[in-house]
Amino acid sequence: MLQFLKVSSYEEMSKTAAEKIAEVVKAKPESVLGLATGSSPVGTYDELVRMEAAGEISFAKARSVNLDEYLGLDGTHDQSYRYFMDTHLFKRLKTPFASTAVPCGTAADMGAECKRYDQLIADLGGTDLQLLGIGPDGHIGFNEPGDAFILETHVVDLDPSTIEANARFFASQAEVPRRAVTMGMGGILGAKKILLVASGKAKEDVLKEAVFGPVTPRLPASILQNHPDVTVVYSAT
Ligand code: GLP
Numbered sequence: 001m002l003q004f005l006k007v008s009s010y011e012e013m014s015k016t017a018a019e020k021i022a023e024v025v026k027a028k029p030e031s032v033l034g035l036a037t038g039s040s041p042v043g044t045y046d047e048l049v050r051m052e053a054a055g056e057i058s059f060a061k062a063r064s065v066n067l068d069e070y071l072g073l074d075g076t077h078d079q080s081y082r083y084f085m086d087t088h089l090f091k092r093l094k095t096p097f098a099s100t101a102v103p104c105g106t107a108a109d110m111g112a113e114c115k116r117y118d119q120l121i122a123d124l125g126g127t128d129l130q131l132l133g134i135g136p137d138g139h140i141g142f143n144e145p146g147d148a149f150i151l152e153t154h155v156v157d158l159d160p161s162t163i164e165a166n167a168r169f170f171a172s173q174a175e176v177p178r179r180a181v182t183m184g185m186g187g188i189l190g191a192k193k194i195l196l197v198a199s200g201k202a203k204e205d206v207l208k209e210a211v212f213g214p215v216t217p218r219l220p221a222s223i224l225q226n227h228p229d230v231t232v233v234y235s236a237t
Pocket of ligand 1: 067068
């Protein structure tokens with residue numbers, strides 16, 4: 001079942017999403033959370049940090065697995081997704097997560113790294129909740145439009161529209177890595193619950209097409225229609 005919640009502000013989107021994550025962690029403190037990067041979940045993480053500081057929630061027993069990472073950026077690079085997670089969530093908590101994982105974008109053998117990551121997700125028993133954003137081309141994680149849905153963690157050539165969209169975080173478009181490693185659709189759909197956050201008018205069309213249009217690898221997020229428990233929280237502003 002897919003629930004589409006339209007809310008009136010980025011702040012409300014963030015609070016709604018954080019509440020849903022908190023519900024899962026309160027019911028099962030050792031939850032495995034699939035986490036995402038991008039500007040969409042920043043407010044959600046701010047709210048989770050606030051709740052943790054206020055003693056309303058603890059991640060001490062929780063584990064996390066992130067969706068993706070740029071190839072060639074190590075965790076000290078300020079545009080790496082490991083760095084993003086450390087600065088927006090992990091290092092801001094009073095008590096850290098029991099464990100956190102982000103795919104390694106600098107492994108000498110990326111094929112082995114992809115296999116290791118899928119094994120890690122399997123060993124954790126899959127995720128209890130997967131948080132997602134959506135790219136302008138409908139990507140989730142870095143699963144870009146293509147001829148088929150790829151189930152395993154894999155290395156991907158980024159779509160030109162993704163490179164353009166993400167250039168705002170780099171000094172120039174030339175500095176945006178051309179490749180990334182992403183959890184595949186198997187890992188994402190293996191989550192017990194999926195929570196997608198999106199804001200801004202620019203996301204509305206791709207989001208509606210993903211939720212209400214045909215399921216096609218040309219629009220990767222459309223695969224979420226096949227999952228039994230998806231909540232989309234969208235704010236136009
Ligand atoms: C990146 C990430 C995606 C994210 C997307 C949207 O490409 N790999 O996981 O959903 O950005 O980002 P934003 O929320 O900044 O629009």
